[in-house]
Amino acid sequence: MLPPAFLVCALAAVAHASPHHAHKVFESIASPDGWANLGAAPIDHIIPLRIALPQANFAALEEHLYAVSDPAHERYGAHLSKSEVEALVAPHPDSVSAVDAWLLEHGIPDSACTRSPAGDWVSVRVPVPVAERMLDTTFHVWKHTEDGNEIVRTTRYSLPAHLHAHVELVQPTTLFSRVKARRAEARSVGVQARVHDVRGVVAVARSDGTKLTVDAGCNETVTIACIRQFFNIGDYRASGTNGNQIAVAGYSEEYANAKDQQLFYADQLPEALNTTFKYVLVNGGKNGQDYDSDTYAENSDMQTVLGLAFPATGTYYSTGGEGPWIEDSDTRTDTIAPYGAWLDFALAQEKLPQTISTGYESHEQTIPESYAKRVCAGFAQLGARGTSLLVMSGNGGVGDAEGDPRTQSCWTNDGRHKRQFLPSFPASCPFVTAVGSTVFIPEVAAYSSGGGFSNYWSRPSYQGRAVSEYLTTQLRGTYAGLYNPNGRAYPDVAAQSINFRVALYGQLTAAGGGQQATAAFAGLVSLLNDARLAHGKPPLGFLNPFLYSSGLAVFNDITSGNAPGCGTQGFNATEGWDPITGLGTPDFGKLKDLALAF
Structure with missing residues (x-):
């Protein structure tokens, strides 16, 4: 009532x-x-x-954003202050x-x-x-x-x-939403092939012809030690004294649990025992520390980001409320996180974490375009101030995150009832780094990995070459009419996504989904920021211009797997960028060398 x-x-x-x-x-x-x-x-x-x-003056802000985010530009790393950003968007x-x-x-x-x-x-x-x-x-x-x-x-x-x-x-006027926003379901996913031998190590061929060895047991259970091997982090450890911070933005009455964080540390990172993270309440958000609260998703996110980034300072934003929403045939309940409310809070702070991870998604078409574009503009402000924002590309292939990607059907909600792939927001915003999903050793694309092309934003310049090559040499007109070939393409990168060993409700168990991949990649970015800060350099900030230029050659190309949906086989992972694993999975050692070179 x-x-x-x-x-x-x-x-x-x-x-x-x-x-x-x-x-x-x-x-x-x-x-x-x-x-x-x-x-x-x-x-x-x-x-x-x-x-x-x-x-x-948002156009001027965008120019500044690309200048300070492009390693080839003389102003690279010269991020704007809070007051400078506010003057441009006033x-x-x-x-x-x-x-x-x-x-x-x-x-x-x-x-x-x-x-x-x-x-x-x-x-x-x-x-x-x-x-x-x-x-x-x-x-x-x-x-x-x-x-x-x-x-x-x-x-x-x-x-x-x-x-x-x-x-x-x-x-709120024309926006019909439910009381509780729903976070995209996290689930473990299967793939076309899997290595079952869990003895010894597996040699994984990298895109440059080198080999990387990973414990074969990581096929069954992914621990922080496994992720460090996947990412080639080696023995690198963060300093903990240079001001490096990482955060998770959470919504939908889901909470990170401090007791489970300690259980996770005892299991995988004993040196972190008795340390904690900051809990920040936004827009009526709550701090649900009892096991009656929904802790599944945010627990696994916090454990993964801090498991990799420790001893960086960690923050969990618990944001209350809901965002505007337009129902479509597959989305009968509100799935829109209150990004605007969180941005109001975050952008009002004098200092922001250098890395932020958020694992939420909704069909782009269920968000009013005017609202989506204002939120995306807020993400651009974060990047201009030096924050790297990582978001998941989705858990539903080219379609609906709620149903089995292999059997779903997809329709527009604009009155035409046209069959169409359903792009995901906020992954479709050009000012975020969208993370797709891989699984197992050797890595293949997860069949649930979200990917596609925006109907709200055109393709940004930093994607021009990589995406154009995919469209002309790989896709070659397949699925014409089901997607916008001129739209912002996503994901940008990918990471492991299933069988993560985490602590939930006082027990060690497995978790999986696109948000796990996002949290893992965010942890890696935090380590890159740590390395730059330790050398007196500014943080990376908005990542995409770097990733699609200097970083293009140091990702591990994923060329197997597909992400079905909307009654089709969906997009395939293939050589070069593709709309299921993006540029591929990261090699920390090579990225760190690049990040310290400019």
């Missing part, structure tokens, strides 16, 4: 004001499937409106004035507004009658037909015509 409503007296007292600016429809949607309209919203219900103002004064005047016309003074540090978001809490007058609409109570969840939304809203150039989005 709806929470008890209350009045904001100061605003309600002026709610009768009726500005005379002509409104023009800003956004409208069809009546949402699975929701029943129960009638007009209560007049005393409070709506927390968030208004996005255009970021006046809205134009005309937009601020126009929106402020509009709010004041409806009795909302500046003192009633909350603004982001850059001023590009304005938040107000208003009663339904005020929101309806502001947006020339009618809000209704909508009830979900399956779980009975009730929300207050509209299917159409307007803004004064002169405001359309000064506002990018206003929410």
Whole structure:
């Protein structure tokens, strides 16, 4: 049921004001499937409106981002400060004035507004009658037909015509979401071939013709020692005294558990016993340390990143709330993590971790494009400030993370009901590093590894050569019409993803999925940052321009396996970049030498 409503007296007292600016429809949607309209919203219900103002100089921020992220550029590593980034994304004064005047016309003074540090978001809490007058609409109570969840939304809203150039989005309005966001399911996956002999070692051929030996037992159980072998980390150990930090961003009421972290350390990293990580609560997030809480995914993530990066300082962000969501035929519950709320918090901090891992995914089409692009712009701000953000490419091949990738069918949710591969967000954002999945020795692509091409973003310049070669020499028109060949392609890289030995609910067990690969790769990036910091160099920051240029030749190319979905065999792993394992899996020794060379 709806929470008890209350009045904001100061605003309600002026709610009768009726500005005379002509409104023009800003956004409208069809009546949402699975929701029943129960009638007009209560007049005393409070709506927390968030208004996005255009970021006046984002193009300049993007130029700075690519300059400081490209090893060939003279400004490589000269990351921007918090204030420098905020100056670039701050809205134009005309937009601020126009929106402020509009709010004041409806009795909302500046003192009633909350603004982001850059001023590009304005938040107000208003009663339904005020929101309806502001947006020339009618809000209704909508009830979900399956779980009975009730929300207050509209299917159409307007803004004064002169405001359309000064506002990018206003929410929550047309966004129909469930109470609890769902994290993509983590699961162990099988592949086409597997080595069963767990005695001795296995010699793995690398892309440059060299050999790397890995304990054959890593086919059955992947430990931190196994990952260090897979990545060719050798005996490198982080210093722990140079300010290196790594974090996991968690959502969906899932929590990292301190007791399980100690059990993991006792099992695999005894030198870390009795150390802990920082737990930061964001947007009403909680710290669920009892075993009644959902600890599966975030436990395994924290254990993997700190298992590799120790003794780097670790942080877990527990972010509450939900993100905006549009239902599609495969997504009947809200899968959208509240990235915006976490970004509001993170970007307000003076200092950020150099490496952040997050293992969440949703169909790109289930996220309103305006919201997705604002979130992606926030990720660009992280990169400009020197943070490497690693995200998983997905757990559902070219389609749905919830079903068996081999049998799923995939349809657009734009009214056309067109069969189409379903790109994943946030992996499809060009300002993150998306991590695909491999399994076993020798490594092959995991059949659940997400990959594909965005429908929201065009292919970034750093991918031009690698992806173009794949399209022209490997794919050659296969699946034409099922994907956007001009879109941002993902994943960028890959890592081991199944049978990780972790501690969950007080017991040692196995975990797997794309988020494990992401956490492992994030741990490796943290070690690269540690090496640079130890040599007086800035952190790597946004990785992709480096990976697709200088780093291109030092990845281990994965050429076996495929990721089926949407009633097809999906994409294949093949020579060079491919949309299932990206550039391949990393060789730490070679990447470290490169990272210290500039």
